[in-house]
Amino acid sequence: MTRTGSSSGVLSIKPFRRLWIALSLSSFGDWLSILALTALAGSLTKGSAENYAIGGVLVVKLLPALVFGPLAGAVADRFDRRTTMVIADILRFSLFLSIPIVGRLDWLYVATFLVEVVTLFWIPAKEATVPNLVPKDRLERANQVSLISTYGSAPVAAATFSVLALISGVVFSTHRQQANLALYFNAVTFLISAITIFSLHEIPRQDGKVSVPSILKQILAGWRFVGSTRMVRGLTVGIVGAFAAGGAVIGIAKVYVKALGGGDAAYGVVFGMVFVGMAVGMFLAPRILKDFSRRRLFGLAIIGAGVALVLIAVIENLVMVALLTALLGAGAGVAWVVGYTLVGLEVEDSLRGRTWAFLQSLVRVVLLLTVAAVPFIAGAVGEHRIKVGDGVYHFDGPNAVLLLAALVAVIVGLLAYRQMDDRKGIPLSRDLLAALRGEEYVPEEPKSGERGVFLAFEGGEGAGKTTQSRLLAIWLRDQGFDVVTTREPGSTKIGMRLRALLLDKETTGLAARAETLLYAADRAQHVAEVIRPALDRGAIVVTDRYVDSSLAYQGAGRELKVKEIAEVNRWATGGLTPDLTIVLDVPSDVGLGRFASPADRIESEPREFHERVRRGFRALAEAEPHRYLVVDATQPQEDIVRQIRDRVRALLPDPVPATAEAVTSTMPVISD
Numbered sequence: 145m146t147r148t149g150s151s152s153g154v155l156s157i158k159p160f161r162r163l164w165i166a167l168s169l170s171s172f173g174d175w176l177s178i179l180a181l182t183a184l185a186g187s188l189t190k191g192s193a194e195n196y197a198i199g200g201v202l203v204v205k206l207l208p209a210l211v212f213g214p215l216a217g218a219v220a221d222r223f224d225r226r227t228t229m230v231i232a233d234i235l236r237f238s239l240f241l242s243i244p245i246v247g248r249l250d251w252l253y254v255a256t257f258l259v260e261v262v263t264l265f266w267i268p269a270k271e272a273t274v275p276n277l278v279p280k281d282r283l284e285r286a287n288q289v290s291l292i293s294t295y296g297s298a299p300v301a302a303a304t305f306s307v308l309a310l311i312s313g314v315v316f317s318t319h320r321q322q323a324n325l326a327l328y329f330n331a332v333t334f335l336i337s338a339i340t341i342f343s344l345h346e347i348p349r350q351d352g353k354v355s356v357p358s359i360l361k362q363i364l365a366g367w368r369f370v371g372s373t374r375m376v377r378g379l380t381v382g383i384v385g386a387f388a389a390g391g392a393v394i395g396i397a398k399v400y401v402k403a404l405g406g407g408d409a410a411y412g413v414v415f416g417m418v419f420v421g422m423a424v425g426m427f428l429a430p431r432i433l434k435d436f437s438r439r440r441l442f443g444l445a446i447i448g449a450g451v452a453l454v455l456i457a458v459i460e461n462l463v464m465v466a467l468l469t470a471l472l473g474a475g476a477g478v479a480w481v482v483g484y485t486l487v488g489l490e491v492e493d494s495l496r497g498r499t500w501a502f503l504q505s506l507v508r509v510v511l512l513l514t515v516a517a518v519p520f521i522a523g524a525v526g527e528h529r530i531k532v533g534d535g536v537y538h539f540d541g542p543n544a545v546l547l548l549a550a551l552v553a554v555i556v557g558l559l560a561y562r563q564m565d566d567r568k569g570i571p572l573s574r575d576l577l578a579a580l581r582g583e584e585y586v587p588e589e590p591k592s593g594e595r596g597v598f599l600a601f602e603g604g605e606g607a608g609k610t611t612q613s614r615l616l617a618i619w620l621r622d623q624g625f626d627v628v629t630t631r632e633p634g635s636t637k638i639g640m641r642l643r644a645l646l647l648d649k650e651t652t653g654l655a656a657r658a659e660t661l662l663y664a665a666d667r668a669q670h671v672a673e674v675i676r677p678a679l680d681r682g683a684i685v686v687t688d689r690y691v692d693s694s695l696a697y698q699g700a701g702r703e704l705k706v707k708e709i710a711e712v713n714r715w716a717t718g719g720l721t722p723d724l725t726i727v728l729d730v731p732s733d734v735g736l737g738r739f740a741s742p743a744d745r746i747e748s749e750p751r752e753f754h755e756r757v758r759r760g761f762r763a764l765a766e767a768e769p770h771r772y773l774v775v776d777a778t779q780p781q782e783d784i785v786r787q788i789r790d791r792v793r794a795l796l797p798d799p800v801p802a803t804a805e806a807v808t809s810t811m812p813v814i815s816d
């Protein structure tokens with residue numbers, strides 16, 4: 145036994161491998177039987193009775209689980225598991241064999257029902273056996289492998305059904321004989337399964353208990369906590385709707401394919417396409433949309449399936465229908481993995497089991513109800529011929545059922561999307577595009593339309609930012625604006641400590657990346673505590689330094705990648721960008737020469753450093769001129785002030801007329 149931990153590792157445990165083969169075979173047989181039985185039921189009836197006959201098969205298949213599920217679980221605990229499984233398989237073999245031999249619709253129902261009842265005893269016996277054959281640490285793997293074969297066998301069964309239908313189409317003349325061949329084949333899979341399990345002596349006689357509470361109990365218990373979280377509520381609505389739509393499609397597929405001129409082979413292909421699509425969707429979506437909100441994806445996948453369904457309902461072309469069915473399957477598959485992951489990630493550990501039990505029980509009931517309702521809906525709609533140009537468009541019961549299912553899927557998808565949306569206010573298209581590029585979309589602008597104005601002053605040392613920002617603030621306050629002046633680093637309590645760390649000359653050996661992150665940390669706190677709240681209440685915020693300082697000092701100055709620093713800061717600030725950044729440009733000699741006080745850690749960097757910083761600011765402004773004002777800071781102060789006001793005026797919510805200047809241009813003396 146190899147301990148690789150991979151799925152093939154689990155299969156290297158011989159007894160488990162045998163059980164798994166038996167399981168795969170019976171899953172395969174199960175799927176094949178759905179196709180064969182619905183096909184046979186269809187061929188045993190005529191006209192609209194066909195709808196009911198097929199619906200009847202599905203109802204009969206689903207009903208036993210609801211009625212006998214708990215009982216079977218209890219029985220499985222009491223009897224020897226290996227014997228239970230072997231007897232169950234032999235019974236299923238005989239029952240399947242009897243269906244084509246008897247060849248009557250009523251027996252088909254009875255036998256199908258009995259097969260399902262027997263299966264109910266087989267499953268818990270199998271579930272209880274797996275932990276006996278696989279070491280505990282590989283149980284999860286074993287379950288995964290079982291799951292893969294349970295669903296993976298569906299497209300294989302569909303393909304087999306198509307091939308069998310084609311082969312028998314050559315040999316036999318009627319549909320009935322074609323379906324019969326599939327049923328014989330199916331019977332044999334259970335016989336092989338019986339033999340395989342019979343040879344499995346490793347299954348212990350009995351230990352442990354598998355208790356299966358009644359389905360109704362599970363649903364009732366589930367209601368109690370599902371209502372409490374928005375996420376599970378959205379998830380439930382989505383899953384119920386998706387399965388209702390799915391049930392409708394399964395219930396009507398055979399009749400629809402026939403109406404489009406397809407036979408059993410085509411039915412098998414369309415059926416198989418659902419699973420091919422599911423597999424592709426499950427595999428690709430999480431990889432392509434790695435950074436996309438899972439909660440959003442869930443609703444979108446269901447809406448997508450709904451849209452595919454609309455097309456399936458109206459485009460009456462078999463090839464297109466088959467392709468669209470794959471798309472439908474992809475939507476369902478994505479919703480399934482995402483739903484599964486969300487329950488795993490966001491539902492509390494102690495509630496997870498119950499959430500699953502609840503969802504699974506609910507799904508069965510929903511499937512049963514829709515499958516039972518489909519023939520009646522189809523029957524009520526009847527057949528309609530609509531003249532379109534030269535041709536005639538057929539709109540029959542199946543079209544109506546499919547459209548209805550599509551409608552349900554779209555509505556439910558929208559509801560789930562709204563309930564679960566965790567990125568409210570962020571446009572979906574941009575969010576999606578960013579995710580496709582493998583990035584996370586952070587909005588450029590804060591969402592609320594009513595926010596204030598955000599202005600930043602930037603520039604090298606001694607450029608006069610502090611003076612200019614204060615002058616601007618005073619001017620703005622004079623106009624009656626609510627103005628908040630602030631600066632970086634160190635405008636919050638936490639920021640003050642970071643500032644001390646950053647500017648103290650005692651701080652030696654600080655790595656450039658660490659420095660970048662500390663500035664970003666100060667900024668994150670600054671945005672959260674000061675800037676964002678001020679903007680939200682509609683104030684004008686004037687900050688002395690912001691993100692661009694990091695881009696210029698740590699990027700250009702320390703020669704780190706500007707793009708990476710921008711990313712980090714976008715994350716730190718939640719994407720908050722100034723409406724206008726005013727760069728006070730001054731040659732570094734002039735700027736540094738303006739200092740009287742001793743230089744701090746950054747100021748004492750060499751001249752070349754400060755020159756790079758200056759070029760860094762200019763480059764930023766050149767790249768996005770609409771968001772920048774570069775002012776030559778060697779000019780006389782009045783000129784600088786005027787240039788800044790001219791530009792800021794245009795941004796103000798209630799523009800200040802230039803003529804008002806005369807009254808307010810008295811310039812108070814500012815000392816730092």
Ligand code: TYD
Pocket residue numbers: 605610632633647663688689690691692693694695697698744746747
């Ligand atoms: P500064 O505005 O010069 O403070 P003060 O005028 O009180 O000395 O900012 C402090 C220093 O921090 C300055 O030299 C530039 C540097 N700095 C960065 O390197 N990266 C940044 O992101 C910020 C905000 C500042």
